[in-house]
Amino acid sequence: MREENPLKEKPKLPGLPRSLPEGRSIDPFIVMDVMAEANARQANGEDIIHMEVGQPATPAPRAARERARNALETERLGYTEALGMPALRELIASYVKERYGASVGPERVVVTAGSSAGFVLAFLAILASGDSLGLPSPGYPCYRQILKALGLSPRLIETSAEGRWMPSAGDVDRLAAEDAAGILLASPNNPTGTMVVGDRLAEIAAACRRKGLWLISDEIYHGLEYDAPAETALAHSDEVIVVNSFSKYFSMTGWRIGWLVVPEALVRPIERLAQNLYISPPTISQIAALGAFDGIDELEAIKGNYARNRAMLLEELPRAGLSDILPADGAFYLYADVSRFTDDSEAFAKAMLRDVGVAVTPGIDFDPDRGQSYVRLCYSGPEASMREAAVRIGAWLKKQ
Numbered sequence: 001m002r003e004e005n006p007l008k009e010k011p012k013l014p015g016l017p018r019s020l021p022e023g024r025s026i027d028p029f030i031v032m033d034v035m036a037e038a039n040a041r042q043a044n045g046e047d048i049i050h051m052e053v054g055q056p057a058t059p060a061p062r063a064a065r066e067r068a069r070n071a072l073e074t075e076r077l078g079y080t081e082a083l084g085m086p087a088l089r090e091l092i093a094s095y096v097k098e099r100y101g102a103s104v105g106p107e108r109v110v111v112t113a114g115s116s117a118g119f120v121l122a123f124l125a126i127l128a129s130g131d132s133l134g135l136p137s138p139g140y141p142c143y144r145q146i147l148k149a150l151g152l153s154p155r156l157i158e159t160s161a162e163g164r165w166m167p168s169a170g171d172v173d174r175l176a177a178e179d180a181a182g183i184l185l186a187s188p189n190n191p192t193g194t195m196v197v198g199d200r201l202a203e204i205a206a207a208c209r210r211k212g213l214w215l216i217s218d219e220i221y222h223g224l225e226y227d228a229p230a231e232t233a234l235a236h237s238d239e240v241i242v243v244n245s246f247s248k249y250f251s252m253t254g255w256r257i258g259w260l261v262v263p264e265a266l267v268r269p270i271e272r273l274a275q276n277l278y279i280s281p282p283t284i285s286q287i288a289a290l291g292a293f294d295g296i297d298e299l300e301a302i303k304g305n306y307a308r309n310r311a312m313l314l315e316e317l318p319r320a321g322l323s324d325i326l327p328a329d330g331a332f333y334l335y336a337d338v339s340r341f342t343d344d345s346e347a348f349a350k351a352m353l354r355d356v357g358v359a360v361t362p363g364i365d366f367d368p369d370r371g372q373s374y375v376r377l378c379y380s381g382p383e384a385s386m387r388e389a390a391v392r393i394g395a396w397l398k399k400q
């Protein structure tokens, strides 16, 4: 599973006129590699349980699909405005108001091709070549890979289970001292599912303001909380960049549609980037997203399934031998310490997939330093499969 990046190892690839730029070579997104292998095994007739990729097992809400079906028949589906359809920007602004009570004008909403495109736009708009950005670790791997691909520098901030894997205002002060341009945090976090609690987010936002650092808040797992609701960074400042998406709570990963909320002064710079890089977000997906907000009842029922899976696995996995897991506050992940069994989480995950057909993601994807001791399990699948996975994992761990 772990391959050295071919671009890094062999800069002069046969069949190419020139060597490739070394600094631009990035690591694979390992979860996608695991998924490809799990899919290949499934296509070969193996009985695979998917707990590797972080995506809902359900389709988009019915109203979203109906809108898209209707638009296919009746609309031209040409380009839209680079910042997204005005009606969708309005709806997103109303959703933000309704959900958090934060007043954000639609002019500050930027519709993007998934939050993935949102990161590229935000990074390019605010960071100069060579700038660094603080990233709590463990964290979502693509942050650091996107930064590297753009000639920017990820600066990893080691967090701990005791601190619920979250950064602190002290980390912001340290980043400022090292001349970093900002910090990006996700709460609920991927891979740990943990959230910033108490005054931590307010303190981080205040420290960023004091030190003149950017705060980018990835709120893609908002809506998927099991106890207290997640707090938006918009509650603490209008200068923050909030990244969000229809992928997770709204169950629309493959539609590739998300949004940013940005300070007013950033709208035009981002618009210029979006025009040139992407022209506009996918039109059919924007139309579908207009309907997504009518599917809240369906989405809450789906979240109910996640909550049941989470409660069941927090009981069953320790019995199966994975006892070191924090009861994550949100998202649909559990991050399990497997150091009792291995110091090579990639080999461990690979063997589990081969032996019992349960696909999980090695922690090394999320934490290059300590990730060999962890795996991430995604519990967004059907309850019966999740239960079966715990049984298979338990039987397998007994033999390790």
Ligand SMILES: Cc1ncc(COP(=O)(O)O)c(C=O)c1O
Pocket: 054, 113, 114, 115, 116, 117, 140, 186, 189, 190, 218, 220, 244, 245, 246, 247, 253, 256, 257, 258
């Ligand atoms: C924390 C986090 N941010 C962003 C993304 C990207 O999501 P998308 O591009 O589908 O919006 C993911 C996907 O897993 C994620 O886990």
